[in-house]
Every structure is written in structure tokens, then in C-alpha cells.
Amino acid sequence: RYKASTYDTFKKMNIDSPPTSLFLGNFGQAMKQGLFRMQLELYHQYKDKKVYGVFDTNSPILMVKDLDMIKDIMVKSFNNFVNRRVLLDVDSPVKDNLLTLKGDHWKHVRSTVSPTFSSGRIKRMSQHIERNSCRLVNVLRGKQERNEDVELKNMFYNFTLDVIASTGFGLDVNTIENPDNPFATHAKKCVTPSTLVLLLAFLAPRLLKLLLKTGVSVFSSESLTYLIKVVDSAMESRKEEGQAGKVNDFMDLLINAEKEPEDAGKEQLTKSEIHGQVLIFIFAGYETVATALSFTLFLLATHPECCRNVQQEIDEKLGNQSPSYDNVQDLTYMDMCINESMRMFPPGFLIDRVCTEDTVIQGIPIPKDMVITFPIYAIHHDPDIWPEPENFQPERFSSENKESRHPFAFLPFGNGPRNCIGMRLALLELKVTIAHILKAFTPIPCEKTVYPVKLNKYQLKADDDLWVKFEARQ
Ligand code: HEM
Numbered sequence: 365r366y367k368a369s370t371y372d373t374f375k376k377m378n379i380d381s382p383p384t385s386l387f388l389g390n391f392g393q394a395m396k397q398g399l400f401r402m403q404l405e406l407y408h409q410y411k412d413k414k415v416y417g418v419f420d421t422n423s424p425i426l427m428v429k430d431l432d433m434i435k436d437i438m439v440k441s442f443n444n445f446v447n448r449r450v451l452l453d454v455d456s457p458v459k460d461n462l463l464t465l466k467g468d469h470w471k472h473v474r475s476t477v478s479p480t481f482s483s484g485r486i487k488r489m490s491q492h493i494e495r496n497s498c499r500l501v502n503v504l505r506g507k508q509e510r511n512e513d514v515e516l517k518n519m520f521y522n523f524t525l526d527v528i529a530s531t532g533f534g535l536d537v538n539t540i541e542n543p544d545n546p547f548a549t550h551a552k553k554c555v556t557p558s559t560l561v562l563l564l565a566f567l568a569p570r571l572l573k574l575l576l577k578t579g580v581s582v583f584s585s586e587s588l589t590y591l592i593k594v595v596d597s598a599m600e601s602r603k604e605e606g607q608a609g610k611v612n613d614f615m616d617l618l619i620n621a622e623k624e625p626e627d628a629g630k631e632q633l634t635k636s637e638i639h640g641q642v643l644i645f646i647f648a649g650y651e652t653v654a655t656a657l658s659f660t661l662f663l664l665a666t667h668p669e670c671c672r673n674v675q676q677e678i679d680e681k682l683g684n685q686s687p688s689y690d691n692v693q694d695l696t697y698m699d700m701c702i703n704e705s706m707r708m709f710p711p712g713f714l715i716d717r718v719c720t721e722d723t724v725i726q727g728i729p730i731p732k733d734m735v736i737t738f739p740i741y742a743i744h745h746d747p748d749i750w751p752e753p754e755n756f757q758p759e760r761f762s763s764e765n766k767e768s769r770h771p772f773a774f775l776p777f778g779n780g781p782r783n784c785i786g787m788r789l790a791l792l793e794l795k796v797t798i799a800h801i802l803k804a805f806t807p808i809p810c811e812k813t814v815y816p817v818k819l820n821k822y823q824l825k826a827d828d829d830l831w832v833k834f835e836a837r838q
Pocket residue numbers: 462463464474644645648649650652653656710711712715716775776777778779780781782783784785786787789790
């Protein structure tokens with residue numbers, strides 16, 4: 365039996381791993397090459413292997429690249445791989461959130477929060493997405509008339525915040541027209557921790573833990589407290605106005621879950637769990653959706669033929685109807701473009717699990733406590749699965765092409781019981797928003813456009829930003 369904790373773990377397990385330094389593990393290589401190049405290089409270096417090992421300081425991490433193994437860990441043997449590695453083991457109010465909860469505690473909160481994302485509730489949330497999309501189109505109309513260049517990431521950061529505030533908590537914060545409103549300012553502070561913290565969180569989490577012990581805080585506690593206060597007071601006024609339970613959004617679900625202490629058990633959440641979910645709803649749905657929206661629109665601007673196809677599909681299938689929950693499901697070519705964009709630039713470019721019982725997966729024994737990471741970015745760029753992986757080719761997601769591929773070759777939202785709980789909401793938001801924009805405008809390159817995208821070394825963002833211009837459609 366191997367212990368998942370020491371430098372000789374991989375040697376004993378007969379698993380390859382690159383040279384590693386005594387205290388820093390593979391931190392040096394990650395710093396030098398950046399996250400994405402390092403992932404690609406190691407993935408190709410161990411091309412014929414199912415797994416390889418890396419070190420976070422002296423703690424081994426098993427990189428699993430074999431798709432059948434990934435499937436078994438995420439689905440078949442899920443009960444032994446329920447948990448994620450908790451990078452930022454910070455104190456409340458973020459501590460009790462779905463992303464980091466473990467074991468039965470996670471199961472309880474997940475089953476309580478899941479109904480938020482039922483079809484009925486998502487359909488209601490769609491009204492907010494549609495209203496915010498119309499507002500975005502108005503803002504873009506002004507920019508197009510003034511012939512202004514537009515940086516997509518920044519614009520969609522503001523937009524997604526408006527969608528979260530309205531779909532989650534019934535708040536109209538209007539960041540798209542008023543970017544400096546307090547809700548946006550605090551939320552942005554929370555999702556953009558310092559570069560040092562970010563670097564350590566991804567490259568050497570154990571060093572980050574040491575740093576945290578010295579009292580450095582990751583999230584601004586002033587901002588977290590502000591966000592919780594806003595949501596708590598919105599909850600209170602909804603109760604006072606007698607509207608609680610009638611709006612049917614995320615906040616209603618939380619109000620109901622808190623309401624009946626005598627029903628302790630399945631449907632019950634503590635105040636700390638409620639705050640954890642409020643914050644994770646903001647964090648998990650903010651940068652991810654903004655990244656997917658901005659890359660998709662940018663790729664359409666730089667691939668005019670694909671953009672024309674999407675517009676033609678919108679015109680044919682929607683005619684004069686405004687894009688909504690009911691009609692965007694038919695936009696199959698747009699769906700292909702969104703998938704291809706998330707293949708090239710997956711917001712969740714690393715996914716992990718922790719092994720809680722010694723388990724043999726596809727003949728490889730995995731010891732208890734071993735941290736498992738799936739190199740999603742490298743899998744999405746494997747030329748044996750995706751020929752010419754750097755090229756944007758939506759056809760890869762036609763039904764025939766999809767059928768001929770391993771179902772675990774494309775994992776933008778993870779898979780199995782611990783997959784992304786907001787997937788359907790995210791896809792709806794992407795489709796409704798892009799359809800609204802492309803109905804009115806054609807995105808085109810401008811002088812500041814840089815394509816192919818040069819990825820930042822440590823974050824999934826374009827070093828030169830994502831600049832385009834919008835032309836009005838006839
Ligand atoms: C394009 C947008 C999004 C992408 C690419 C994305 C991606 C992911 C990925 C890769 C995971 C990990 C899955 C796994 O471990 O198997 C995840 C988990 C999660 N996502 Fe998303 N996500 C997106 C949008 C959202 C939205 C809009 C919400 C909420 C409103 C959300 C809430 C969550 C939560 C709560 C988890 C943790 C689930 C759990 O552990 O039970 N995500 N997401």
C-alpha cells in the first residue's frame with residue numbers, strides 16, 4: 365500500500381513524473397512555462413501513459429489523462445472521489461460553499477440547492493437574462509454609432525454581474541451602464557484576489573496555505589461582508605413585502621430552506637451555508653460565463669463565415685421573435701460554436717478530486733488521500749482527438765463528429781454527480797445573450813484585435829485583451 369504524501373510515492377507506484385525540486389515541487393517549471401504550456405508539455409511528454417505525477421511542494425498530485433479512467437473516477441467510482449482539493453481553506457463566510465464542501469455535508473447542500481436549477485426555475489431566470497441582454501444591445505448601439513472599439517471581457521464582466529444579481533437575488537444593479545456601483549465594485553474585488561494569491565493557488569497551493577497562516581487574507585473581508593449584507597437585506601425586505609416564496613429564484617429557495625427549523629434535515633440550511641451558497645453563486649457564475657461569452661464572440665468576430673452561419677440560423681429559426689428560453693434551444697449551430705469556444709478556452713481548465721478510499725481504477729491502484737487532477741486544457745488540445753487543435757472549427761461538434769469521439773474528451777463543465785450545477789443556466793445565458801447581440805450586430809475585427817489569441821501565462825485570459833467593433837445589421 366502506498367501513502368499519498370511523500371516524494372517517493374510515484375517511484376513506488378511506478379508512475380512517471382518530471383524532475384522536481386525539494387521544497388518547491390514543480391513550481392519552478394510552472395512559473396517559467398506558465399500553466400497552459402506546462403500542462404501541454406507534460407501531457408505530450410507522457411503521451412502513451414494513462415497518468416503521470418507532479419508535485420505541489422512535497423505533496424504528490426496524480427494527473428489523470430486517460431479518458432476511461434476519468435470516466436470511472438467521475439462517475440463509476442464516484443463514492444471514493446466525492447471531494448475536491450480545498451485550495452483556499454479560509455474561514456467563513458465562504459467556507460460552507462458547494463465547491464469546497466466535503467462528503468455528506470456536500471451531498472446535503474447539493475441536494476438542497478439543486479432545485480434552483482430545475483427547468484421551471486431556469487425558465488423564470490431567463491426573463492432577467494433577456495431583459496439584461498436588451499439593455500446590453502442598447503449600450504452596444506451607442507458604441508456602434510460612435511464607431512467605438514469594444515473590449516469584450518470587460519463588457520461581459522459587467523453584464524454577467526447584472527445577470528447574477530437579477531437571476532439570483534432579484535436585484536437590478538445595472539453595472540453595464542453604471543460600472544462603478546457598489547455591488548459591482550465589491551464583487552469584482554472578491555473575484556480578483558491579488559496576483560500573488562492567484563499564482564500560488566494554482567501553482568503551489570501548499571505555499572499559499574503557509575502564507576494564509578501568517579494572516580494574509582485572500583478575499584477582501586470588507587467586500588464579502590458587503591455582499592452578504594446586501595443579499596441578507598434583500599431577503600428581509602422580500603419577507604416583509606410578503607413576496608417570499610413567490611418569486612421562485614435562488615433567493616426564494618434559500619429563504620425557504622431557512623424558514624422551517626422544525627423540519628431539520630434534507631431541506632434545511634444554516635445561515636453560514638446560506639451565505640456560502642450566495643457567495644458561490646456570485647463567484648462561480650461570474651468569471652466563467654464572462655470568459656465563455658467573450659471568447660465565443662471574439663472567435664465569431666475573427667471567423668466571419670461562422671458568424672454569418674449563426675446569424676443565418678437566428679434569422680431562419682427565430683424570425684421576428686426575441687431570443688428567449690423557448691426558442692434558443694433550436695440554435696444548434698450556435699451551440700456548436702459555443703462548445704468549440706469552450707474547447708479552445710475552457711474556463712475550468714483544471715478539475716480535481718481527492719481519493720477517500722484505496723481504489724483501483726483501470727488497473728492503476730490509487731491510494732487514499734491522493735489528489736487527482738484532470739488536465740482539461742491539454743485534453744481539449746490533444747491533436748489525436750482534435751486535429752489542428754488551435755483552429756476554431758465548430759463542425760467538430762456536429763452530431764456525427766460527437767458520436768465518433770470519447771464522451772469524456774470534452775469536459776467544460778466536468779461530469780458525474782459533482783459536475784457544474786449551473787451548467788444549464790450558463791448555456792442558456794450564453795445562447796440568449798449571443799442571439800440578442802448577433803440579431804442586431806455583426807462583430808468584426810478592429811485595429812486592436814490580436815488573433816491568434818496569446819494566452820496569459822497564469823490565467824485563462826488574452827494578454828492583448830479581446831477587442832472588436834460592432835457593425836449594425838440591415
Ligand atoms: C460557462 C460557464 C461555466 C463553466 C465553464 C463552469 C465550469 C464548472 C466546472 C468545470 C466545475 C467543476 C465540475 C467538476 O468538478 O466536475 C463547476 C462547478 C460548479 N459550478 Fe460551474 N461553470 C460555469 C457556470 C456556472 C454558473 C452560472 C453557476 C451558478 C450559477 C455555477 C456554479 C457552480 C457550482 C456551485 C459548482 C460546484 C458544484 C459542486 O461541487 O457540487 N457554474 N463549474
